[in-house]
Amino acid sequence: MNAVLENIENSEAHFRFTIDYKVFADALEKTYKKNKENYQVAGFRKGNVPRSVIESQYGPTVFYQEALDLIMTEEYEKAVESLALNTIGDPDIEVGEIEKGQELSVKASVPVVPEVTLGQLEGIEVVMPKAREVKERDIDKVLEELQYKNKKITDKEIAPAEKGDTVTVDYDCELDGTKFEPVVDYKALLDDSSDTMGFEGQLEGAQKGDILDIQKVLPHDHQQPQIAGKTACFKVTVKKVERIEMLPLDDAFAQKVGNVSTMEEFRTEIKKNLEQAAAQRVQMQRNNAILNELFKRCQVKIPESLIMQRAMSMLEQFSGQLEAEGGTLDLYLQLINKKSGDFKREVWEDAENSLKADYILDQIIKEKGYTVSEEELQGGCEKFALSINMSPENARQNLGPLVTKVEHDLKAEKAFQYLLEHAVIKEDNGDKTA
Numbered sequence: 559m560n561a562v563l564e565n566i567e568n569s570e571a572h573f574r575f576t577i578d579y580k581v582f583a584d585a586l587e588k589t590y591k592k593n594k595e596n597y598q599v600a601g602f603r604k605g606n607v608p609r610s611v612i613e614s615q616y617g618p619t620v621f622y623q624e625a626l627d628l629i630m631t632e633e634y635e636k637a638v639e640s641l642a643l644n645t646i647g648d649p650d651i652e653v654g655e656i657e658k659g660q661e662l663s664v665k666a667s668v669p670v671v672p673e674v675t676l677g678q679l680e681g682i683e684v685v686m687p688k689a690r691e692v693k694e695r696d697i698d699k700v701l702e703e704l705q706y707k708n709k710k711i712t713d714k715e716i717a718p719a720e721k722g723d724t725v726t727v728d729y730d731c732e733l734d735g736t737k738f739e740p741v742v743d744y745k746a747l748l749d750d751s752s753d754t755m756g757f758e759g760q761l762e763g764a765q766k767g768d769i770l771d772i773q774k775v776l777p778h779d780h781q782q783p784q785i786a787g788k789t790a791c792f793k794v795t796v797k798k799v800e801r802i803e804m805l806p807l808d809d810a811f812a813q814k815v816g817n818v819s820t821m822e823e824f825r826t827e828i829k830k831n832l833e834q835a836a837a838q839r840v841q842m843q844r845n846n847a848i849l850n851e852l853f854k855r856c857q858v859k860i861p862e863s864l865i866m867q868r869a870m871s872m873l874e875q876f877s878g879q880l881e882a883e884g885g886t887l888d889l890y891l892q893l894i895n896k897k898s899g900d901f902k903r904e905v906w907e908d909a910e911n912s913l914k915a916d917y918i919l920d921q922i923i924k925e926k927g928y929t930v931s932e933e934e935l936q937g938g939c940e941k942f943a944l945s946i947n948m949s950p951e952n953a954r955q956n957l958g959p960l961v962t963k964v965e966h967d968l969k970a971e972k973a974f975q976y977l978l979e980h981a982v983i984k985e986d987n988g989d990k991t992a
Contacts, residue, residue: 561637569672569861571645575637577629577662585625593621619656626653634666644671647863669861674921677855680980684847687986689836697828701807704815710803718763719799723748725761726798732791743797757792768796848977849915856921860913869909873902922973930968938964 561575590609599607599615613620630651638645649668656662711724719725725746731738746758757772764770772792779786805811812824877887891901922928930938936954942964943953954961 559633559636559640561640563641563643566670569670569859570667570863571641571643571670572665572667573637573641573643575633575664575666577633577664579659579661581629581633582625582656582662585628586621589621589625589628593624622656630664633664637664637666638668643668645669646671647861647867669864672858672860672917674917675857676918676921676925677852677857679852679855679922679977681982682848682851682855682977682980683982683984684844684851685984685986686844687840689833689840692829692832692836696832697825700828700832701825705804705807705811708805708811708815710805712801712803714799714801715766717799717801718765719748719761719796721748721762722802724800724802725758725764725796726800727761727794727796729757729792729794734788757794761794761796764796764799766796766799770794770796844983845974848974848981849911852918852977853911853914856918858914858917860910860917864913865906865910868913869902869906872905872909876905916970919970919973922976923969926973926976928969928972930965934968935961935965938968942967 559576559578561573564572564574566572587609590612594607594609594612595605597607597612597616598604599611602608602611609621634649634651645668647669649666652665654663654665714723725748727744727746728740728742729744730740746761748758748761757774760770760772770793772794774790774792776786776788776790805814807821809820812818812821816824816827818824818827873887880887880890888898891898939953939957939961940950942960943950943957948956957964
């Protein structure tokens with residue numbers, strides 16, 4: 559084993575190492591013995607074909623990849639250890655041409671823990687925006703959402719659809735000669751404010767089992783100019799018609815939904831929650847402002863491979879949340895009128911910034927020597943357990959390896975608290991919203 563570090567650039571190490579041919583040869587023999595039952599050659603019983611015959615029939619490299627897989631992890635780790643590299647993430651490995659009897663030459667690149675140079679941590683100036691005042695209409699909106707969430711739904715088996723009903727349909731769409739993927743179980747709300755697909759208004763009077771051919775001329779000012787003014791043809795199958803009845807917003811509603819005695823109490827509770835949410839948004843803006851200034855003062859280069867991993871994880875998590883609510887990422891982007899490329903660039907930037915924050919805070923922890931007491935760790939474990947709907951009783955024992963994460967998060971909180979305590983925070987008394 560011989561390992562040589564070529565360079566470390568942008569927090570990514572590039573190095574070469576060798577593997578003794580005997581190590582590879584032993585792996586080849588093990589691979590042959592493991593797989594020989596899978597080869598049949600005329601004149602030999604199954605499982606008794608000599609390795610040389612298999613290699614002549616299927617090529618001399620037939621066992622190479624599996625043999626390399628067998629030894630590469632251990633050999634790679636030896637090289638990393640000999641070079642004293644603090645690696646993170648998975649490596650890219652390239653094996654050179656293999657010649658019988660000659661040691662193998664391997665080229666590798668892998669992200670390493672970024673070097674962080676801390677700048678001035680004290681005196682970061684931020685302006686705290688004023689939290690948005692909660693108005694009566696904000697409380698009304700929450701109540702309307704809760705009213706809709708707790709609506710009473712009645713199937714209308716034979717009665718025709720009318721305003722206020724929800725109609726579940728399957729539909730096909732053809733536009734300018736192009737057929738789109740069929741949509742299944744689309745729920746159309748029949749009211750004056752909802753005409754998402756363009757055919758909802760023509761579902762009034764429809765009954766379960768009806769098949770409708772509907773044409774809709776798209777508006778000339780459509781956000782996609784290439785289809786503006788063209789006619790979309792829908793074939794709609796009505797699967798279900800449901801009548802929605804809203805519960806009155808009275809004391810009985812407050813008791814059922816809010817677990818309080820009166821609607822007045824419920825409105826007070828909603829206002830309190832909205833004010834807390836507004837305060838949290840202000841704190842988040844303050845924290846982000848501190849971090850953005852910190853990024854300017856500190857030096858850290860995050861490997862692109864790590865940013866990619868974090869960005870993909872964030873995208874998958876967000877997509878999962880949308881799917882749990884019955885949506886998709888594509889539909890979400892349509893609703894907010896944002897291009898996929900622009901959205902992914904924003905996710906990439908968020909991923910890079912979150913990694914910068916992680917490594918800068920880690921360096922602050924290291925330089926300040928922050929530790930966590932047993933009492934703090936116990937409290938942190940109980941709080942974390944509650945956040946994932948786990949009983950706080952015996953939380954430290956039940957969390958297992960997650961205790962390490964809890965301990966690290968507590969140290970990071972102390973590091974950020976240092977920044978807060980030494981920041982210059984000014985209140986913005988202007989008429990700004992959180």
